[in-house]
Amino acid sequence: MSLLLRGGRVIDPASGVDAVADVLLEQGRVARVGPGPEPAAARVIEAQGCWVLPGLVDLHVHLREPGQEHKEDIASGTRAAVAGGFTSVCCMPNTKPVNDTRAVTELIVRRAREVGLARVYPVGAISRGLQGEALCEYAELKEAGIVAVSDDGRCVMDCGLMRRALEYAATFDLPVLQHCEDHQLACGGAMHEGRVSTRTGLTAQPAQAESIIVARDLELAELTGARYHAQHLSTAGALRHVREAKARGLAVSCEVAPHHFALSDEACAGYDSNAKVNPPLRSAEHVRAVREALADGTVDAIATDHAPHAVVDKEVEFGRAAYGISGLETCLPLALELWRDRVVPLSRLVALLTYLPARLLGLPAGTLTLGAAADVTVVDPELCWTVDPARFVSRGHNTPFAGRAMRGAARYTIVGGEVVFARG
Ligand SMILES: [Zn+2]
Known part of the structure; x- marks a missing residue:
């Protein structure tokens, strides 16, 4: 069966297309x-009136399966992904057990295939049990299906181990993704250290807890020549380091999350634990x-860091609440705000959500060129709606954007030529 998308504005930055055109999908x-x-x-x-984009690609989600299915599982997480317009997602390894063995990687791949919604690309752990002590077996993890390694949630603090991880991963052509946080300096701070933390009296972590690690890692990237990617950057200093490293020709990249360009620490002023991330x-x-x-x-990708939590993890005092935001269903309209605010042109914005992240991890996604996988997101850029966490598809209703007026949403999400989500 073939599918014809008629009369939309096709925007495919990878092939330089931005024109009203029909798109025919056949045999995936x-x-x-x-x-x-x-075709008959x-x-x-x-x-008509919609944009026809390559299916959106998210480098950074937490699907919580195996082990924390009360927060999310692969079925609910990929349902949320396609509702948000994402056709490919990369899931972090901080599950229970950690994705540091072939068996866990294979379980994720198999479950995602059974569910049959978004494509799921597992990210393996850098170190066993995310303990930062011994490296995992990257060869067997790659054979099982991982596309990168990361200890996300934890930073690789040991400089020597980080060097060996970069060298070892490079031999298997796996990028190393780092959660950049000096744990001693951050000291478990619940929010950003600054005027708002002084006012609220909440424990806080300085911006340098992030930028110091980025500076160190870029030195190690230069030493090893390996592919280094900094996750969810949020500080001026870290981004300045990446900018300078790129100018020097290093093969490094970084992502940012929507909440870091759409909200400030003022969102923590009322002690709303949904703003704790x-x-x-x-x-x-x-x-x-x-x-x-x-x-x-300087930024190569917009990634959600989708981190769903159960009510019991969040409905406690700010200092004790879990970190994280359920982000898959609000990313697209928040990203569109960048375009409406004239921060980035539309083609660049689409690239940041499609072929740029796909290219970073070598995923077969992110473009509508002939013969490409029929993963497509049909976006209604003018659809106005208000965020109501109770209506989230994700099991995680934890969002600081409740009540925010949004403009733009996925109308249809198509994976492999099949409509896996249709709005309304
Ligand atoms: Zn992280």
């Missing part, structure tokens, strides 16, 4: 972009720096 592939005869058996979706929401000057880094090309 992009068969045509542009005019042509309508085609199902037709009228896409790690790295924390930062002061206005850092938010400005994140937006500048998006504008000047």
Whole structure:
């Protein structure tokens, strides 16, 4: 069965296309972009007034399975992904047990295939049990399906281990993704250290807890020549380091999360634990720096850091609440705010959500070129809605964006030529 998306505005930065055109999907592939005869058996979706984008790609989600299915599982997480317009997601290894063995990687791959919604690419652990002591067996993890390694949630603090991880991962062509946080300096701080933390009296971590690790890691990336990627950067200093490293020609990259360009630490002023996230929401000057880094090309990808939690993890006092935001269903309209605010042009914004992240990890996704996988997101850019966490598809209703007016949403999400989500 083929599927014809008729009359939408096709935006595919990878191939430089931005034009009103029909898109024909056949046998799981992009068969045509542009005019042509309508196949008799085609199902037709009228896409006039909508954008037809390559399916969105998220480098950073927590699906919680195995082990914490009360927060999320692969079925609910990928349902949330496709509702948010994402067709490919990379899931972090801090599950229970940790994804540091072939068996866990295979379980994730198998479950995702059974569920059959978004494509799921597992990220393996850098170190066994995320303990930062001994490296995992990257060869067997890669054979089982991982696309990168990360100890996300924990930072690799040991410099020598980080060097060996970069060298070892490079031999298998696996990028190393770092959660950049000096744990001694951050000291478990619940929020960003600054004027708001002084006012609230909450424990806090300074911006340097992030930027110091980025500076160190970039030195190690230079030493090893390996592919290094900094996750969810949130500070002016860290982004300045990445900018300078890129100017020197290092093969390094970074991502930012929507909450770090859409909210500041003022969101913590009322002690709303839904605004507790790690790295924390930062002061206005850092938010400005994140937006500048998006504008000047320092940032390579927008990634959600989707971190769903159960009510019991969040409905406690701020200091004791779990870190994290359920982000898959609010990312797209928050990203569109960057375009509406003229921070980035539309084609760049689409690239940050599609082929740029796909290219970083070598995923077969992110473009609508002929023969590409038929993963497509049909976006209604003018659809106005208000965030109601109770209506989230994700099991995690933890969001600091409740009540926020949004503009733009996925109308249809298509994976492998099959409609896996349709709004309304
Ligand atoms: Zn992290």
